[in-house]
Amino acid sequence: MQHITITTSPRTDPFAEFERADREVQQWATALVRAVVRCCRRPAAADDVAIGVVIDVLALPLAAQLRLIDEYPDPMAYARLVVGRALVDHDRTERVQQCRGARLFTDADGTVQPGRTWAYGDAPVGHGGESLFDLMVSDADVATEVVDRLDTDRLLDALLDGLDDDERWLLTRVDGLGQQINDIAGEYGVVRETLSKRLSKIRARVQINRERMETDGVIPTTVTETPALATAGSARHGRSM
Amino acid sequence: MSARHARVRLRYRPASDVLSGEIELGTLAADDRVVESTDSDVHLEWRPGLAADGLLLSAFQLVHASALIDSAAAQRLPRHVVELSRQLIRSGAGALRPGASAIEQVQARADAEAHLTVQQLLRPADQPDPRTPPTATPADADQARRVAAAIEHLVSTIERLPGADDDLHRTVEFVRLARELAAVLRDRPGATAPGTAAAARRAARGGLPLCATERSRLRWALEAVDDASAWPRAVDALTALTADLDRDGRLAR
Numbered sequence: 001m002q003h004i005t006i007t008t009s010p011r012t013d014p015f016a017e018f019e020r021a022d023r024e025v026q027q028w029a030t031a032l033v034r035a036v037v038r039c040c041r042r043p044a045a046a047d048d049v050a051i052g053v054v055i056d057v058l059a060l061p062l063a064a065q066l067r068l069i070d071e072y073p074d075p076m077a078y079a080r081l082v083v084g085r086a087l088v089d090h091d092r093t094e095r096v097q098q099c100r101g102a103r104l105f106t107d108a109d110g111t112v113q114p115g116r117t118w119a120y121g122d123a124p125v126g127h128g129g130e131s132l133f134d135l136m137v138s139d140a141d142v143a144t145e146v147v148d149r150l151d152t153d154r155l156l157d158a159l160l161d162g163l164d165d166d167e168r169w170l171l172t173r174v175d176g177l178g179q180q181i182n183d184i185a186g187e188y189g190v191v192r193e194t195l196s197k198r199l200s201k202i203r204a205r206v207q208i209n210r211e212r213m214e215t216d217g218v219i220p221t222t223v224t225e226t227p228a229l230a231t232a233g234s235a236r237h238g239r240s241m
Numbered sequence: 242m243s244a245r246h247a248r249v250r251l252r253y254r255p256a257s258d259v260l261s262g263e264i265e266l267g268t269l270a271a272d273d274r275v276v277e278s279t280d281s282d283v284h285l286e287w288r289p290g291l292a293a294d295g296l297l298l299s300a301f302q303l304v305h306a307s308a309l310i311d312s313a314a315a316q317r318l319p320r321h322v323v324e325l326s327r328q329l330i331r332s333g334a335g336a337l338r339p340g341a342s343a344i345e346q347v348q349a350r351a352d353a354e355a356h357l358t359v360q361q362l363l364r365p366a367d368q369p370d371p372r373t374p375p376t377a378t379p380a381d382a383d384q385a386r387r388v389a390a391a392i393e394h395l396v397s398t399i400e401r402l403p404g405a406d407d408d409l410h411r412t413v414e415f416v417r418l419a420r421e422l423a424a425v426l427r428d429r430p431g432a433t434a435p436g437t438a439a440a441a442r443r444a445a446r447g448g449l450p451l452c453a454t455e456r457s458r459l460r461w462a463l464e465a466v467d468d469a470s471a472w473p474r475a476v477d478a479l480t481a482l483t484a485d486l487d488r489d490g491r492l493a494r
Contacts, residue, residue, distance in 0.1 A: 033257035043300040
């Protein structure tokens with residue numbers, strides 16, 4: 001008679017497995033908060049940025065969270081990867097909420113500053129230091145402190161002359177509201193480069209309008225940079241979109 | 242904020258043990274900002290006082306705050322701020338609800354607000370001016386890597402000791418903190434991590450599969466990690482402890 005040996009694998013308790021995975025995720029997430037805070041080194045922003053980064057992770061399905069932990073067992077490595085973009089997003093959100101426009105770039109030393117204000121829609125109006133996009137995103141009375149609302153609308157119209165509604169909306173989303181070009185490209189179902197090229201043409205058109213307005217004396221001449229310098233500046237800052 | 246008072250706002254995240262604070266100094270201080278970030282766990286920002294001689298605290302963040310607040314590293318903060326922070330940390334633990342989801346745990350927080358006088362926000366007189374360059378030569382990246390490697394070697398040895406499962410929670414907590422310490426030291430070479438080291442020492446108090454002498458040696462070595470100039474001694478101590486644990490034939494292979 002033939003002997004048959006049957007071996008069985010030990011039974012695993014699915015609930016215990018889930019609890020173990022959940023605990024592992026929780027420990028990694030709390031360590032990630034600390035890691036992001038260490039990377040940020042900006043007390044005013046660090047807490048918000050850290051919680052935002054961790055919630056993005058915790059919103060993923062459990063399997064995706066575990067894959068992430070597997071890929072980045074050291075939370076510091078993941079924090080280093082995401083914190084730059086998270087800081088820029090945080091600052092953009094704050095600027096938009098404060099009606100201050102949204103185009104920002106992170107400098108090499110970690111400070112954040114408005115980007116290329118001379119070239120595009122986010123251009124200074126007069127001597128108040130405010131910008132057209134500041135006024136455009138703001139429905140509050142802040143606009144009247146700088147320039148009369150009608151003047152603002154007129155200036156904005158002149159600046160965006162020749163652009164159709166879609167082009168104005170695209171420029172507003174990217175330069176005014178600080179949305180990511182990758183996200184918008186995904187929404188339209190096109191690749192990033194397609195939108196980038198379109199945006200470059202729109203910005204070039206705005207620049208021509210701006211130069212014409214300066215020549216006509218409609219807005220004061222504030223350009224001190226040459227386009228070549230601005231291009232170098234953009235390469236230095238890196239495009240955050 | 243009154244003429245001589247500033248509003249202090251503190252926020253504590255008990256799950257991650259991070260405390261941050263902002264002080265609205267307004268016209269009490271100049272706009273210049275002096276950033277003091279000599280280690281990985283304490284970040285302080287000061288502004289030269291206009292209403293008083295000296296630097297006034299304008300913002301800070303502490304990582305592993307509950308362990309750090311009683312350590313020497315916290316003495317760089319004004320005493321009143323330390324006291325406020327200590328109270329918030331003590332009460333903040335209550336914000337953690339048992340059985341809460343991971344998101345709820347991470348988001349749990351305790352806030353505090355107080356008005357302190359300019360004098361209460363002054364940098365302690367016995368602390369060196371952060372604007373003067375440090376006299377000690379910073380430890381190099383190689384030393385940081387050696388300390389981190391020694392910690393990781395010790396941790397993996399402790400994990401394999403018989404009895405490590407007896408009080409699994411304590412062992413896991415220590416191992417997690419020690420690994421974090423190694424990662425932080427490696428991440429920013431030359432910078433210490435007094436908060437993480439203090440948290441690891443606290444976790445090494447009991448429940449580990451070590452005898453009292455071994456625990457004491459472990460805690461001494463972790464104390465040496467707080468001083469970058471003592472890192473060679475810390476490496477020796479950690480390596481010797483690992484070798485002794487290994488030599489005793491106690492490892493569960």
